[in-house]
Amino acid sequence: xxxxxxVSKLAGVSIRTLQYYDKIGLLKPAEYTESGYRLYDDTxxxxxxxxxxxxxxxxxxxxxxxxxxxxxFDKKKALEQQIELLTLKKEHLENLIKFARGINxxxxxxxxxSAFDTKKIxxxxxxxxxxxxxxxxxxxxxxxxxxxxxxxxxxxxADFIKIFEDFGKIKDTDPSSKxxxxxxxxxKGYISEHFYKCSDEVLLGLGKMYAGGGExxxxxxxxxxxxxxxxxxxxxxxxxxx
Numbered sequence: 001x002x003x004x005x006x007v008s009k010l011a012g013v014s015i016r017t018l019q020y021y022d023k024i025g026l027l028k029p030a031e032y033t034e035s036g037y038r039l040y041d042d043t044x045x046x047x048x049x050x051x052x053x054x055x056x057x058x059x060x061x062x063x064x065x066x067x068x069x070x071x072x073f074d075k076k077k078a079l080e081q082q083i084e085l086l087t088l089k090k091e092h093l094e095n096l097i098k099f100a101r102g103i104n105x106x107x108x109x110x111x112x113x114s115a116f117d118t119k120k121i122x123x124x125x126x127x128x129x130x131x132x133x134x135x136x137x138x139x140x141x142x143x144x145x146x147x148x149x150x151x152x153x154x155x156x157x158a159d160f161i162k163i164f165e166d167f168g169k170i171k172d173t174d175p176s177s178k179x180x181x182x183x184x185x186x187x188k189g190y191i192s193e194h195f196y197k198c199s200d201e202v203l204l205g206l207g208k209m210y211a212g213g214g215e216x217x218x219x220x221x222x223x224x225x226x227x228x229x230x231x232x233x234x235x236x237x238x239x240x241x242x
Contacts, residue, residue, distance in 0.1 A: 001031075001039040001040065001041055002040045002041075002044060002045070003038070003039060004018050004019070004029070004037065004039075004040070005041050007040050007044075007045065011048055012117070013048070013052070018038070024061065024065070025069075026061060026065045029044060030043065030044050030183035036182050038237050041157065050068055050078065050079075050202055051068070053082045053086075054068075057082065057086065057213075060230070064160060084213070085213040090215055093154040136167060140196040140197065141195045142194075144195065144196070145195075146196065151185045152190065156194050160194070163186055163187050163190060165223050165224050166183055166230065167231060167235070168223060168224015168225045170229075170231075171228050171231040172184075175231055176235070176238040180238075181239055184203075184235050184236050184238075184239040185230075185239070187236075188203050200240045201240075203236055203239070206236070207237060207240075208238035209235060210229045210233055
């Protein structure tokens with residue numbers, strides 16, 4: 001057994017944080033001494049490791065609790081997913097460092113905010129078709145976009161990106177705020193107008209995809225800053241639960 005002080009030093013987590021985790025039911029000590037001091041066993045330490053890995057991936061504590069408390073929680077599978085997401089995050093950071101060094105060497109700002117060129121759009125379209133090509137939503141998207149030329153595509157996606165940039169400006173605020181919920185409504189309306197009818201169910205599915213790691217998450221975070229994709233998902237989740 002380890003005391004809360006020992007666990008704090010081992011994991012680099014403050015005692016106050018461990019006390020808070022206990023309070024919200026995220027990480028309960030194995031037992032308490034007669035004096036009320038917390039004691040942690042190997043199982044509790046292992047759970048703390050899982051929590052910290054999810055935190056590194058910027059999962060909200062509420063979501064971490066839901067994940068690890070789920071009866072379907074698979075520790076091995078979760079670790080494999082964490083490794084994959086951390087690897088993607090590492091690659092993303094390496095690309096940012098390389099990009100920043102390039103600016104530093106050239107001595108000027110060469111940042112390109114176009115983000116979606118025609119080739120990128122076509123790649124996304126291909127991926128979407130592979131995932132849900134037989135769905136009514138994709139058929140509607142194909143019908144709406146069949147006459148788009150390259151300039152049309154760039155214009156539609158530029159305005160789409162602008163919404164995520166606006167989300168990024170408020171990503172450190174409450175996702176249930178009036179401003180955040182207004183952006184969710186704007187996003188939903190934009191998707192319905194330019195791509196396909198976006199029901200709350202479809203919107204929630206998109207939110208999960210946005211924050212699920214990989215290329216979608218990286219691109220959204222590149223528009224609004226690190227953490228934007230997860231903020232968008234939290235705002236969408238709040239919108240759909242009302």
